[in-house]
Amino acid sequence: METMQTDVGPETLSLVLFSGTDDKLNAATVLVSGAAALGRPVNVFLQYWALEAFQRDRIDKDHGASPEAGPEGQELLRKGRETPGYQHWAETLRQAKGLGEVNIQACALSMDLFGITRDDLDPVADGVEGVVSFLISAEGGQILFI
């Protein structure tokens, strides 16, 4: 198959969010915001523990840290939340949607597994889709699993 590459708009950044702890979701949000600020389209696909964390009754709460953080790491994150100027990742993510093209989709399979319905999700999530749709939207860009 031979084609000539003709289009090149800004490169898409796609993130599969799997983990539901605040340290990883902070790190992910920083990447989303940075890419949006650069004018890059961003796709986010929510699976498993990240999907669980995006439910409207808990998204703005604390979600702990990765188990590797240990008690000291947990304490460090807790102190970080008391710093003046601190902002929860969920709020940063909402603002990133104002900055650029950030599309957040819940994984249909994970929705079923967790018994989560569309109404359970925080409105920062734009919808529910299957993995094939996600992969198509990610095509030709960069993709991360977090």
Added chain:
Amino acid sequence: METMQTDVGPETLSLVLFSGTDDKLNAATVLVSGAAALGRPVNVFLQYWALEAFQRDRIDKDHGASPEAGPEGQELLRKGRETPGYQHWAETLRQAKGLGEVNIQACALSMDLFGITRDDLDPVADGVEGVVSFLISAEGGQILFI
């Protein structure tokens, strides 16, 4: 260096599987199946705890969940396994190899570290290779670390 991009077949998806828990291996298998269904070549490279999970004496068993799942999350996955229509990720991965071009290679360095031999691996693994070979097969496509 100036070259003109001429070939463009379907984009390769390459996954470094590092974790050996069922939630991550489920998530990885969903991505592999989706990519194979889209006609994309898929490369899988097995390291550490994922490699350990691909041994023939244990691949089809339970491998627990990520530590962040906690007891509730573990219970949720256990219930998922009792759902009608449930299929183990190992079986889904075998079927994905029938759908498309899915090549699964064990990392030679991890094999040595764990004292795992080719005969210990489940036949779903196609072989053993070094990281340079894996990186060459992944060139020009998307790559994920799970």
Added chain:
Amino acid sequence: METMQTDVGPETLSLVLFSGTDDKLNAATVLVSGAAALGRPVNVFLQYWALEAFQRDRIDKDHGASPEAGPEGQELLRKGRETPGYQHWAETLRQAKGLGEVNIQACALSMDLFGITRDDLDPVADGVEGVVSFLISAEGGQILFI
């Protein structure tokens, strides 16, 4: 927007290092060394627990294994360290910088969160930068989150 793709040097490999345990840092270092050996430019961005591990007073010590390793996995890694020919990942990373173009940057936001200064970092880290600079350096190449 239509442009013709003209340059194509070797593809950049960019790694966001988030985890600070030896198994993940080993796996990451193997990828860095492999890419450097292939003549590919490598960018490393240190966040959270990986950043913490790159401090000069601890980089060359033991950093444990991912919690999923369990006691058996921890013991396996401990034994690996006693094998003749064993080399710590930090030393392998220093050598990889001699092999090729490997640039290691600490995430400015994580530096602030952890109260880590430039002087606290091991000299294997080349500097401190923001996420936008990292994303620009990663553009057009492959990117992994570890």
